[in-house]
Amino acid sequence: MVSPAWCLFRTKNIVKKEARCSRCLTWVSYKHNTSVLLNHMLTAHGLSYQDLCKIRNSQDCKNDIVMTTTNTSMRNAQAMFFATCNIPFRVVESPSYREYITMLRPDFPLTNANAVRDDIYKMNNTYRAQISEKIGNRKDLCLITDGWSSSKAEFTLYAILAGYMDNRGLMLQQLVGVFDVKSSAAVDLHQDFITELKSSGLSLNQFGSMVSDGASNLKALADRLKIPKLHCCSHILHLVVSEAITLKPIHSIIEKAKLIARKLNKSGTLRIQIRKLAQFSNNSSALPQSYSKTRWNGVVDLLMTTKNHIGSLASSPDFSSMLFTGNELRLMEVVIQLLEPVKITSTRFEARSSQASESYPYLKFLKHQLTELLDTILKDPENKSIVEQAKSFGCKLLKCLDNRIASVGENSIVPQLMLIDPRFSYSSLLTDEQWKGAEEKLLAEYDDSTVAGPLLLPVSSKSKSCSMDVFLSSGQQSVSNNGSQKSKATKEIEAYRNQIKESRLSSTSDPMAFWSTNEAKYPILSQSAHKFLAIPASSASSERLFSSCGRILANRLRNRMQPETCSALLLVQAKSGMEKLEAWRENPSADQEYEGDALDDEEDDEHIYSDQSDDEINPIGGSGDC
Incomplete structure (x- = not known):
C-alpha cells in the first residue's frame, strides 16, 4: 500500500483542511483522507511512488510537513x-482532551466513548x-484457570x-480468554470454556493438564475433561498458613496488627506522623497494610511491617491501647522466623x-x-x-504442611513430572x-512409531550450588533394569x-537446557520434556490478571462497565x-530474562485491599480447599 504524500506539502490551512502542493502551489482539500494528496501528485504531476520517495529524501523537503502516522494507527x-491506563x-x-x-494531529477525526470501545x-x-494462528494447532497446552467475582460489578x-513451551x-503463559458465567457448576463451566476457547480458535482437547486452586468445581471440570489437575502450590502454602495461625495466641497478635x-x-495524618517518627531511626520500610x-503471604507481610514500626507506634499516643506485650513481641518474632521460609x-x-x-x-x-528452624528456636x-x-x-x-505434601505426592502425574526433570x-x-511406576506411565504414552518432537534451540544455563542440591543428593536410589526386550523409549530411559x-x-539450572543439549540422544523423552516442563507450579498468572481486573473495577468512574468490556480490556x-x-524475541538482552506479559505483579495491588472489604474482591477459588 502506498504511503500518503506527507512529504510534499509545506503549509496547511487547518480551518478549511487544505494543503498546498510544494510543486505547483495548488491548494488541495484533503479533509480526513490524506490519499487525496497522494492522488494529486500522481495525476497532476505524473510522479511514480519511486519519485515520491526521492523527493521525500531530497534536500528540498527538509521543511515539508511530516505526517508519519495514519488515522488507523492513531485510533489503535x-x-x-x-x-x-484504566481511564474511562x-x-x-472532554474539550481539553x-x-x-x-494540536498534535489537526486532521485526526475526533472520536467518542463508543468509538473507543x-x-x-x-x-x-x-x-x-x-x-489462533500461534497455538491453534498445538496439542500440549496446559490449562491455567481461576475465577474472580466482584459484588459491585455483579458478575x-x-x-x-494456556501454558506451553x-x-x-x-x-510461556498466554491469556486466551476471559468470560462471564451465570453458574460456576462444573457442567456449566465445561460448556462456557468450549464457547470461549472457540472465540480464540482453540478447543479443550488441546489441553493435557490443568493448574488451578483447590475449588471443587474446577476439580470436577478436570475430571470431566479427563486430564490431570495440579493444585496451585502457592495456594497450598496459603492454606497451610491459614490453618496454622488459628491458634489463639497467634490469632490474637494478628488481630492486633x-x-x-x-x-x-483510615488516617493520612497518622501515616505522616508514623513516617516522621520512623525517620528518626532511619526506618524507611513500608507501613502496615490491611x-x-x-x-x-498477606499475614507475613503484615507482621513484618508491624514489627519494623514497633518503636514508632509505641511513641504515638494514638496507638497506646494497641501495644504488644514483651511475650507477644517475642512470639511475633518467632512466627515471622517460621513463616519467612514459607513466603520464600x-x-x-x-x-x-x-x-x-x-x-x-x-x-x-x-x-x-522448618524442622531444623523450629529445633533452633526451641533451644x-x-x-x-x-x-x-x-x-x-x-x-x-x-x-498442616505434611498433610499437603502427602496430597501432592498422591497426584498421579507428579512422579512423571519429577522423572522428566x-x-x-x-x-x-x-x-x-x-520411580518404576513413573517410568511405566511415561512409556505408556509412546509406541514404536513415536517420532521426536520439534527441535529446541540451545538455551543458556548457569549452575550454582545450594543447600537444595545437598538435600537432593542425600541418599541416591537405585532402580533395577527390566530384563525384557526394550523399545526405543525404554532404552532412552535406561x-x-x-x-x-x-x-x-544443579537445582538452580534450567532443565530445558539439558533437553536442548540431549535431544538427539533422547528424541522420544524430549517430547515429554516439552510437554511436562511447560506446566507451571502455580496459577499466579491468573491472580495477577485479576489484580488488574480489581484495579479496573475499583475506579468509581467506571460503575457502568459490562463484563464484555472488562474482558476485552484484559485481553488487549x-x-x-x-x-x-x-x-524481546527479536532482540533479547543477554543479561535479562523475559518475565512474561503485561499482567500485573502481585505487590502492586496492596492499595486495593486497603480500601475494600473481602466481600468486594473475592477470588472464587482463593479460599477453596482440596
Missing part, C-alpha cells in the same frame, strides 16, 4: 492507551486471531490461560519460570527447613518464656517402586537414568504483553 494507539472512555469527549489531540473490541478480535469472571525452550493497619489506612484473607518458597512458585516438577521437591525441602534461651506457644505453632505448621529424577525423594546417576544437574492488555514478547 488511542485504544491501547485507554485499555492499559468518556474522557475522549479534544483540544490536545487537535469499538476500537478496543476490534483489537480484542485481532489478539484472538493471533492466538463473575473466569480466566483461561516455545521452540526456544521458553515457558490488623487494627493498627486499619487505623493507619490485606485480603485470600492474599498469599511461595514466591518461588509464583515465578513465571517455576515448573510443576518443582512442587513436591521444594515442599519437602521446606519441611526440612534458644531467649524464647524460654514463650517456648510452649512457639512449639504449638511450629508443630501445627509442620503438621533432570534436577530431581531418581533422587531419594521417591522410592524405587515409585540411558537417561544412568546419565542422571552419574552427574545430576495481554495483546500489549504479547507484542513486547515478540520484540
Whole structure:
C-alpha cells in the first residue's frame, strides 16, 4: 500500500483542511483522507511512488510537513492507551482532551466513548486471531484457570490461560480468554470454556493438564475433561498458613496488627506522623497494610511491617491501647522466623519460570527447613518464656504442611513430572517402586512409531550450588533394569537414568537446557520434556490478571462497565504483553530474562485491599480447599 504524500506539502490551512502542493502551489482539500494528496501528485504531476520517495529524501523537503502516522494507527494507539491506563472512555469527549489531540494531529477525526470501545473490541478480535494462528494447532497446552467475582460489578469472571513451551525452550503463559458465567457448576463451566476457547480458535482437547486452586468445581471440570489437575502450590502454602495461625495466641497478635493497619489506612495524618517518627531511626520500610484473607503471604507481610514500626507506634499516643506485650513481641518474632521460609518458597512458585516438577521437591525441602528452624528456636534461651506457644505453632505448621505434601505426592502425574526433570529424577525423594511406576506411565504414552518432537534451540544455563542440591543428593536410589526386550523409549530411559546417576544437574539450572543439549540422544523423552516442563507450579498468572481486573473495577468512574468490556480490556492488555514478547524475541538482552506479559505483579495491588472489604474482591477459588 502506498504511503500518503506527507512529504510534499509545506503549509496547511487547518480551518478549511487544505494543503498546498510544494510543486505547483495548488491548494488541495484533503479533509480526513490524506490519499487525496497522494492522488494529486500522481495525476497532476505524473510522479511514480519511486519519485515520491526521492523527493521525500531530497534536500528540498527538509521543511515539508511530516505526517508519519495514519488515522488507523492513531485510533489503535488511542485504544491501547485507554485499555492499559484504566481511564474511562468518556474522557475522549472532554474539550481539553479534544483540544490536545487537535494540536498534535489537526486532521485526526475526533472520536467518542463508543468509538473507543469499538476500537478496543476490534483489537480484542485481532489478539484472538493471533492466538489462533500461534497455538491453534498445538496439542500440549496446559490449562491455567481461576475465577474472580466482584459484588459491585455483579458478575463473575473466569480466566483461561494456556501454558506451553516455545521452540526456544521458553515457558510461556498466554491469556486466551476471559468470560462471564451465570453458574460456576462444573457442567456449566465445561460448556462456557468450549464457547470461549472457540472465540480464540482453540478447543479443550488441546489441553493435557490443568493448574488451578483447590475449588471443587474446577476439580470436577478436570475430571470431566479427563486430564490431570495440579493444585496451585502457592495456594497450598496459603492454606497451610491459614490453618496454622488459628491458634489463639497467634490469632490474637494478628488481630492486633490488623487494627493498627486499619487505623493507619483510615488516617493520612497518622501515616505522616508514623513516617516522621520512623525517620528518626532511619526506618524507611513500608507501613502496615490491611490485606485480603485470600492474599498469599498477606499475614507475613503484615507482621513484618508491624514489627519494623514497633518503636514508632509505641511513641504515638494514638496507638497506646494497641501495644504488644514483651511475650507477644517475642512470639511475633518467632512466627515471622517460621513463616519467612514459607513466603520464600511461595514466591518461588509464583515465578513465571517455576515448573510443576518443582512442587513436591521444594515442599519437602521446606519441611526440612522448618524442622531444623523450629529445633533452633526451641533451644534458644531467649524464647524460654514463650517456648510452649512457639512449639504449638511450629508443630501445627509442620503438621498442616505434611498433610499437603502427602496430597501432592498422591497426584498421579507428579512422579512423571519429577522423572522428566533432570534436577530431581531418581533422587531419594521417591522410592524405587515409585520411580518404576513413573517410568511405566511415561512409556505408556509412546509406541514404536513415536517420532521426536520439534527441535529446541540451545538455551543458556548457569549452575550454582545450594543447600537444595545437598538435600537432593542425600541418599541416591537405585532402580533395577527390566530384563525384557526394550523399545526405543525404554532404552532412552535406561540411558537417561544412568546419565542422571552419574552427574545430576544443579537445582538452580534450567532443565530445558539439558533437553536442548540431549535431544538427539533422547528424541522420544524430549517430547515429554516439552510437554511436562511447560506446566507451571502455580496459577499466579491468573491472580495477577485479576489484580488488574480489581484495579479496573475499583475506579468509581467506571460503575457502568459490562463484563464484555472488562474482558476485552484484559485481553488487549495481554495483546500489549504479547507484542513486547515478540520484540524481546527479536532482540533479547543477554543479561535479562523475559518475565512474561503485561499482567500485573502481585505487590502492586496492596492499595486495593486497603480500601475494600473481602466481600468486594473475592477470588472464587482463593479460599477453596482440596
